[in-house]
Amino acid sequence: MKNWVALLGLIFLMLFSFQIQAQSxxxxxKAVIEQLFDGMRAxxxxxxxxxxLENAxxxxxIAGENGSKVDSNSVADFVARISQTPEDVQLDxxxxxxxxxxxxxxxxxxxPYEFYVNGNFSHCGVNSFQLVRTEEGWKIVYIIDTRRKEGC
Known part of the structure; x- marks a missing residue:
């Protein structure tokens, strides 16, 4: 009987440990995604x-009347646009x-998100991120989003 109790206790601890690791x-x-949007605001x-990741x-x-199409962008172009945003323009x-x-x-x-420029609603949609844990930590390896002005 003691062996069963010990075995059940060990299984419980393993499951609890796995749950804590998954939450971590x-x-x-979440912190990586927040860093992205904090960086955009700054x-x-x-x-x-x-x-x-470098070439993510x-x-x-982009929704159309006869189906959607997909527009692509590079991380380098995105970073350049963020860096060159005029001082009087606030992205949120x-x-x-x-x-x-x-x-x-x-x-x-x-x-799901809402996007504001200078405090005014611009559009909403959903981001879908794919991330991989690297030696440097979690990195975004792919992102795709939707954008719309209504139905938010």
């Missing part, structure tokens, strides 16, 4: 670029929710 990874992923291209693709789904992407899934060194995050 989710918080680390117009800090270095901070923005630091969260991405960035894409936007507000994440409404984080849905994060982690499997080992891979994570996916689904983040």
């Amino acid at each position: 990874s989710e918080e680390e992923v 117009k800090d291209g270095q901070q923005v670029g630091a969260v991405f 693709p960035m894409q936007t789904v 992407e507000r994440i409404l929710d984080y849905q994060i899934q982690v499997d080992g060194d891979m994570a996916a995050a689904w983040t």
